[in-house]
Amino acid sequence: MIFGLLSIFGVYGLAILWVHWRRSRPDWNRPKPIRYVLVTRNNGMHIEWYLRLLLFFSKVKARAVHIVVLDERSEDETLVIAARFAALAPDHIEFTEWQDTSIDSMLSRYENEEVVLVRLSNSKELQHIPLFQ
Known part of the structure; x- marks a missing residue:
C-alpha cells in the first residue's frame, strides 16, 4: 500500500516537473510581442x-x-x-x-x-x- 502511494506521488511529481520544464522553454506557445x-x-x-x-x-x-x-x-x-x-x-x-x-x-x-x-x-x-x- 505504501509503495502504491509513493508511486502515485512520484507520478504526480514527475508531471509537475515536466510541466514546469516545458513552460520554461522559449518555444512555448507565447505570442510574439x-x-x-x-x-x-x-x-x-x-x-x-x-x-x-x-x-x-x-x-x-x-x-x-x-x-x-x-x-x-x-x-x-x-x-x-x-x-x-x-x-x-x-x-x-x-x-x-x-x-x-x-x-x-x-x-x-x-x-x-x-x-x-x-x-x-x-x-x-x-x-x-x-x-x-
Missing part, C-alpha cells in the same frame, strides 16, 4: 489615452506591446506627454522625433517583428488599435 509605431503631430489631447489603451490591452490579452511614438514636429505637448510615459514604462514605450529619413528606413529596424503603423491623424488607421477592432 507586437510593436505599434504611432506617428503623431499635435496629438497632445489624445496621445495619453492611446498609450494607456495599448498598455491596458497588452495586459488583458497577455501579449507584450512595444510602442514607438514618432513625432512629426508637434507644436503642442505631445512630446512632453510621450516622454513622461516613456519614463513610466521604459520597457514598453520609446519616443523619437521626426528625422529627415523616411518612415520605411525607420521601420527597417523592426523587419523581423510584427509592426503596426498608425498615423493618429488618420481615422482609417486608428482601426489598427485594439479598441477599434
